[in-house]
Amino acid sequence: MTSKLAMALAVAFLLVPLPASADSPHDQVRGGGQVEFLCPQNSMATGVQNLSIEAHVDAGTMTDGVQGHFNSTIPEQPGCIEPGQIRVDIDCLRVVGNHADLTGRITKLTGFFTSPGFQFSEGGEISISTTDNSPLLPDTIAAIRTRPVNTPCGFRMTAEQPLARGNIQVDAAS
Helix, strand or coil, X not given: CHHHHHHHHHHHHXXXXXXXXXXXXXXXXXXXXXXXXXXXXXXXXXXXXXXXXXXXXXXXXXXXXXXXXXXXXXXXXXXXXXXXXXXXXXXXXXXXXXXXXXXXXXXXXXXXXHCCCCCCCCCCEEEEEXXXXXXXXXXXXXXXXXXXXXXXXXXXXXXXEEXXXXXXXXXXXX
């Protein structure tokens, strides 16, 4: 009985939104989750991509005091796609309402993320966008190569994908 209670509490904890930061001098984004996709070799199978993000910047700026990381992994999924990982050090953050745009330098790139179609390279710049939606709608996220290449704050618009599980919190400085 105690293991069922512990499991129920753990699940309930994951469903509770992260608390907003009170009186923070930073714009910030933090959280993570999973995005689902159809496997290219088998359109009847679904794969997952794990994402985590944490970044903050001094209020009223996009680069002063910026710190943070973005990490995405595709675990081993036989019959789907090659596993891989991309790690990014954030160098620019813009928060507008419940939406955040970020850019960062790629520090690690393995497996699936080295595919020619992605045009990613270690040391290259990537643009990330995320939206913190209401509890009734899933949060969304996307990542794409910046243009011009290697330019911080070179935000690019692309369609964001909904999180199948997880939560991303976007907070403007107060």
